[in-house]
Structures are given as structure tokens and as C-alpha cells.
Amino acid sequence: MSHEEHKAKAPKKFKFAVITVSDTASLGKREDLSGYYIIEELRKEGNDNVYYAVVPDEKLKIIKAVIEALEKADVVITTGGTGITRRDITIEALRPLFDKELVGFGEIFRLKSYEEVGTAAVLSRATAGIIRDKESKVVFCLPGSLNAVKTALEIIKREAYHILKHARE
Amino acid sequence: MSHEEHKAKAPKKFKFAVITVSDTASLGKREDLSGYYIIEELRKEGNDNVYYAVVPDEKLKIIKAVIEALEKADVVITTGGTGITRRDITIEALRPLFDKELVGFGEIFRLKSYEEVGTAAVLSRATAGIIRDKESKVVFCLPGSLNAVKTALEIIKREAYHILKHARE
Amino acid sequence: MSHEEHKAKAPKKFKFAVITVSDTASLGKREDLSGYYIIEELRKEGNDNVYYAVVPDEKLKIIKAVIEALEKADVVITTGGTGITRRDITIEALRPLFDKELVGFGEIFRLKSYEEVGTAAVLSRATAGIIRDKESKVVFCLPGSLNAVKTALEIIKREAYHILKHARE
Amino acid sequence: MSHEEHKAKAPKKFKFAVITVSDTASLGKREDLSGYYIIEELRKEGNDNVYYAVVPDEKLKIIKAVIEALEKADVVITTGGTGITRRDITIEALRPLFDKELVGFGEIFRLKSYEEVGTAAVLSRATAGIIRDKESKVVFCLPGSLNAVKTALEIIKREAYHILKHARE
Amino acid sequence: MSHEEHKAKAPKKFKFAVITVSDTASLGKREDLSGYYIIEELRKEGNDNVYYAVVPDEKLKIIKAVIEALEKADVVITTGGTGITRRDITIEALRPLFDKELVGFGEIFRLKSYEEVGTAAVLSRATAGIIRDKESKVVFCLPGSLNAVKTALEIIKREAYHILKHARE
Amino acid sequence: MSHEEHKAKAPKKFKFAVITVSDTASLGKREDLSGYYIIEELRKEGNDNVYYAVVPDEKLKIIKAVIEALEKADVVITTGGTGITRRDITIEALRPLFDKELVGFGEIFRLKSYEEVGTAAVLSRATAGIIRDKESKVVFCLPGSLNAVKTALEIIKREAYHILKHARE
């Protein structure tokens, strides 16, 4: 079975969660454009948004939201907190939950960013990982900026099915 | 100020949570004697039990319960899941949340166990750690057996105030 | 001495091992096309295949095969077990043996994969590392699929000499 | 069921391996008194010695011997290489294979050593761990000196059954 | 504010340190062409060189030089010791000092190297990280070769302001 | 050769450094009683104090002082910063420099503390480690309190020779 056929047979829909990690958004001081964008784009393709939360850049609140999201969703997408400011803590919070880190996700994301914004791509620490609960799930940790989210979502839209399918083999 | 005076001046009460980690207790198949014992003993001394939960030996459920407990309590005590069976996962679940591990707690606990049950003390991986959220909190990870809990509680009753006080300096 | 001259003077041959990591291949349920391909391609260039084994996706069996291979070979190539299924354990088994991980190998491999198969490149966790025994050796951990092996082998054919030479400086 | 009854019902015999880690013993320059002692003592109690090897203080040779031992034995005991000389590497070699480290074993061993030799107990890094292959096994890493081995064996004779039994629950 | 405006408003100058890590250069056996190049290039753009040292490939000497550099500089650049020879130890020395590793720096550096020298890019383990002292600083760990330094400096010249600015938010 | 003879033949003197880690002492706000005590006690036995510094509870300053001390001394003793307050960072600063951690030092120290002050012993994270530079050295990380220093020094006075001797084998 070729690579293309393989993907063609993958289940076409998944349940997803969006967690926006941002001090300002959690205080209602700005609209969550990145979060809305993710929900809208994934819904357009028939996927089901089953969880949405906005949390501040606090380790325990981030972990708790992801665990709650995993109770309902197969794919969890966080946006925000992957940079290098003092408050950015999303990667540090979630990496210990990963059974396997998908280092290639961050690499390909930064490769695509590099093509779009040049060397500023180095500023993002975006990554992804597989979490094994009763069933395997995937968590993507995206930057907060809308442009970065758009770039990352191109990868997620193409590969989320594929990743879930393999992780559950 | 002497060591004794130092402790005499420490705040006398704290808010505590008890989380029993056990597949069988979470299914209601056995009474949670260890959990009840902890609650009763700490209440006797005037401490306030603000959270109680029974969760199965599952990593994400344990982490979530501890985070919820930390929203209310200063001292979190888990009982169960610190041994070496396939399902025992409490230490692995909680250690990544610790800002500082209190290795001495496990050591002194096992020293006391050794005095009581001899070399069987080697079977326990009990430990404790400081978690820094807005305020510092302490989490103790105790074995599930009532005897072990009794031994550990002697340490906790004497030192929990002290640990909290230092951790918040 | 230029980069090109540098490589021109490197020793032209090396002893290599191939270890196929696959439950199904180890049971004889499928031919080991990827393993055969690696052996054939590296032999064509005059290298000497000194070890070949097929092992299931089991941590201890993988480690043991790599240690046996290192007793004879300078370059060890594993194929299989670098993905994200529950059984994939090759990276977890071998990373603790590495004295230095060659993170760039996985990155460049996924960059080339991305050019060939697009974003599906994110699914592979392929990597490589230097192991220091009496002499330094290099271990490459490739995916199991023949296409991925072909992509990775382009890098290995060009750089294995080079890597060994540097690692032994 | 009490602690005493619990142990009384534990299976009474196990298959054990002894691996002596020592440059000099591996060259035949000295008799392996510690290894012989362990074998003799455990056999006296009816246990079955199924593997014995003497290896130098080399990481890969130590790991390979332990994996071979685990193919036959339930309990693996290494002696040597747990100190602080430049060549001592047993702990570093074996810790990455542990699914769960039994930190209490090293603690209780050093506590008993302290009672016997005083503060010189601090020089040993002896430890133990559970390795999960198809079945769970236990590995004890003892010092090389005969006195230390005698001290450690008192713990092992009492608890090896117990540890195996729990690890397999 | 667009990405371009954002960078346009970033502070235009920074204080930088250069630390050449090389056994031969530290013995005065070769000129430090890479170190001089970095100083010259960054000075041309108006940045201020406040620290320069040449140290051998020794872990403690490297760490000490970086700490001294951080007392004066905002941006620390090391050159040398990022490869795979036995003596290469710069990454191992400095990674434990990082509060956040900038994995994207190594990735984009190797991507650019790949475009220039092909698959030989896999040989470099170059990376960067944020160190939080009273203020946040950034440390870049570059290879020793002049060509590699030129490639890396293109990224540093464009992004060092940007990185510092974010790290201090 | 017996254990007692062994120690009798160990070199009788060593060069030692004392580093007091304390925000208040570094500001001259209090006398460094613990530091003075260590120097006086070790000198009494004929050892040579070759380095003394008082540094605040700051990671980089602690590391730098230890590296400077290692340039002159065989035995480095830090006092302070091993507890659980927010500022305590000595263990976190120095552990990455250790080639081998002497976990038994902390254990025996806390065992002795337990005999003296009871369960308050759990509050200390004191430890020690071997650092391999050109020659092997040992670093002891003691608490700041004079009583704890007295307890720890009993171990150090008896075992420092012994540890150095073994570490240099």
C-alpha cells in the first residue's frame, strides 16, 4: 500500500481540543484570535471541537487543562507559551507528560517558518508529543501568534489523522 | 533562636488534601482505611481537610487530582502507588511537578520502617517534594498500607508546618 | 585543506552491521527488504558487512544486538522501531548508550523526507549517536520503511567515513 | 494477611545470576571471592544459580552480561564497580535499564554498613532496580568487597522473593 | 505591529563576548581566526565587544569563562567544541546552565549548512540557550570552523536583538 | 589489608576550600560562623585552607566560586543553600558538575541528623559529588546552620582522605 493510499484510508475525522495559553487572553484583555482560527479551520474539515479553554501562563493550570482536554479529545492543540519570555512555560509543563516526543513536528514547523519569516524561526520552541492514556492521543504545542498558528495548522491538518492512527497501532 | 523555639513559633494549622491512589479503592471494592486514617489523625491536631479523592493507578488521573488539591490545600498527601508492581505509577506521575524533591523524607521514612519491619523497608519508594505555584506547597507520596501510613504520618505531623514555613521563605 | 579534500583523504571503507528491529520480520512473517537493501548498497561501495540480525521490538533484545554488533563493526545501522506505535522502542533503547547524540542526522533526514513525502516526515524519530567503547563507533537508527531507508542511506553513504574519522580524533 | 504471613507464602526459590565486574578478576589476576560467596550462600537456601560471568569495568560488557543473565535468571546480582574510582561504571551502565529504581535498597544497605564500618559507608553507590522484560526481574548492584557483599546479601536473602512477587503483580 | 516593524523597533546594539574553545588555540599554536571574525563582524554593526577569552576543551574552564562573560555581556558566543571528537565538550558543559534551550537555532544553522556543504551538516551539534541571571542573556555555541561561524553569524546578526528582547519580557 | 589499615595508610593532609552560600552573609549582615568553624576544624588536623569565599544564593556565582576553588583545592565544602526556601539553589547549581554523585553522604548525614534533631532531618538536601578535572576532587554541599555543619564535618573529617584516594585510583 503506497504512502498516498495509506493516508486515504485513515479515519477522516477526529475530536479536538484547543487550549489557549496566555496571561492577557485569560484576563479577557484580548481576543483569542489564534484559538478561534484553529477551531474554525479544523471544523471546516468536519472535525469535532469538544473542548476549549483559555489559561494563564501557569504550569499547573496548563497541565490540568490538557488532562481535562484528553478526557474528551483525541488531538489537543495548545497555542501560546512556547517562546522564550520569562512566563513561557508550556513546553516545560507538558513535555513530562509525553510518552514519545515528536521532535520532527517542531523541526518541520520551524523549516516552514524559516521559509516564511526567515531566521526569526529560531525563536519558537514548538513541539508535539504522544500521550498514552487508555488510548493514545497527540498534543501539539503551537506558538501564540496567528501567523505561526497558520503555518503549524497546515502540518496538523495533513498529519493529525496519520499520527493518531500510528500511535494506536 | 533554638530549633525547638523555631518550631514552637511555626503556624499551628494547615489545610490538607488526601488522595488515595488505588485501582480497587477507586472501584469501591475496598474501604479506604489509609485515607480515613490520615484525615482523622491530622484533623485531631486541628488541621483542616479541604480535599479528598480516590483515583485509580493512572498517571493523568493522579496528576489531575493533585493539581485540584493544590488549588485548595497547602499540604497534599497521596497514599498508594509508590511500590514496584506494574501499576505503581504515583512517583513517576508526580516527580516532574516537584520544584525540589525532599529526598530526606523517603530516607527517614524507610529508616523508621526498617526499625519496624526490617529489610522489607526497601520495597517502598515513598518520597516528597515542594511544588511552587503562587505559593509553595508540599506533596507527600506515601505507600498504601496502613502501617506504612502510620509510620509516615509521625514524620508529617511533626514536620509539615516546618516544611511549609521554610518553603515559603 | 578544503572540505572536499578533507573527505577525499578519509579512509574509504568501514565494517558495518545491520540490525532489523521488527516483530513481524523476527517471526519470519515478512522479508527484510530494508535490511537487505542497506547491506547491498553499502557493500557495493566496498564496505564489509560483519553482522546482521533481526530482532523483535523489545528493548533488551535491541540493546544486546547493538552491543554484539559493536564488537565487530564500526558503523551500526538499525532499521525499524523509530516511529510512534506502542511497540516502537528503538530510540528509547539506544539513546542511553550514546556518548554524544548526533541530533543533526535526524534533522537532515527529516528535511530530505519532507522534500520527498511532505509533512509525513514528522512521523519519524530517526536519530544517530556516537558510542565510545575502546574505539568510537557510530549508530544510526533508521525507520523500517524502504523509502525512508533509501533517503537515510544517502546521508550515511556520504558521511559515515567522515563521522567515524572525527569521532576517533 | 499480616506482613509475616505475606512473606511466608511467597515462593521460596528463585533462579539467580552472579556477574562480577572487575578488571583484575576478568584477567584472572585474583580469585572472585565475592562472586563465589554469593553463589554459595544463595544455593544453600535452595536457589538455583543459572548464570555466572566475570567482566571488566566496561559499560557495554556489563550491560551485555546483565541482558544475557536476564534471559535465564529472575534475580541478577552484580558485584563490583559501584564505588568512585575512575573505572567504576556499573551504576551508570545499568541505571538506564531500570524501569523502577529501588532507592531504598541502597539506603538500607548503607545504613547497615554504617552500623558495621561507620562513615566509610558513604563510599558506596550500591543500588537496585526492577527491569521489566516479558516478566519483571530484579537487579542488585553490590560493591566488590567481600564484607560489603555479606552485608548486602542479608537484605537480598530476606527480600528477593518479596520483591519479585510484588514486581510481578 | 508587523514582524518587520517589530524588529525595526528592537534596540540596535548589544554587548557581546567571544569565547574560543580550542586546545590548540589556547596553547597559542594557531591564530583564532573564527574568534576574530565574530568580533569584527559584530563590531561593524555597532555592537560592543566586552569580553574575549581562549580556553582549552575542558568543561570547567569553559563554564567559568562563560560565567565571567555573562557578568559583562548580553550575548555570549562560543566557537569550538561542538563536534564529535573525544575532546568536544562545549555543549555538555553549557547545556546545564540553560534555562531554555533554543533548539531552533541549531536546526536552522544546520539547514543553512546543508544548503552550503550538504550532508556534512550532520556533524555539528551547535545550539543556543537562554540563561537567566539578574537579567536574561543568550549564549550561542558555534562550531570552530570559520565557514560554520560565517553561516551561524548570519542568524545571530539578524536575531540576537530579537532574542534578547523577548527573553527579557 | 583491613579497612582500618587501609585508612591508616591514606595521605594525611589535603588542601580544602570553603564557600559560604548566603545572601545575608555575602552582604556582610551576619558573621559566617559556619564557614569559620569548618576552616578552624580542618586546620586543626593539619589540612591547608587554600580558598575561602562568601557568595549570595545565585546559581552562576556559586558555580564560579566552586570552579575557582577547584583550581587550588582537593576538597571543596559549601555551606548554605541546601534547604527548601525559594532562594536555595546550591544543589541545583552544583549537581550538573558532578561526575559521580555520592548519594550515601547525604543519607548518612541525615541519619546522623535524625539521631540529633529527629525528623527535622528531612529538611536538608545535603549531598556530595566527585568532579573529575585533571585530577579528581570532591565537593560536599552542607546546610548553612552551624549544628548541621558540625554533624557533617564528623563525616568529612573521617572520610575526605579516603574519598579522594579512591576517586584518584
Ligand SMILES: [Mg+2]
Ligand atoms: Mg504568551
Ligand SMILES: [Mg+2]
Ligand atoms: Mg515496526
Ligand SMILES: [Mg+2]
Ligand atoms: Mg573494581
Ligand SMILES: [Mg+2]
Ligand atoms: Mg540560606
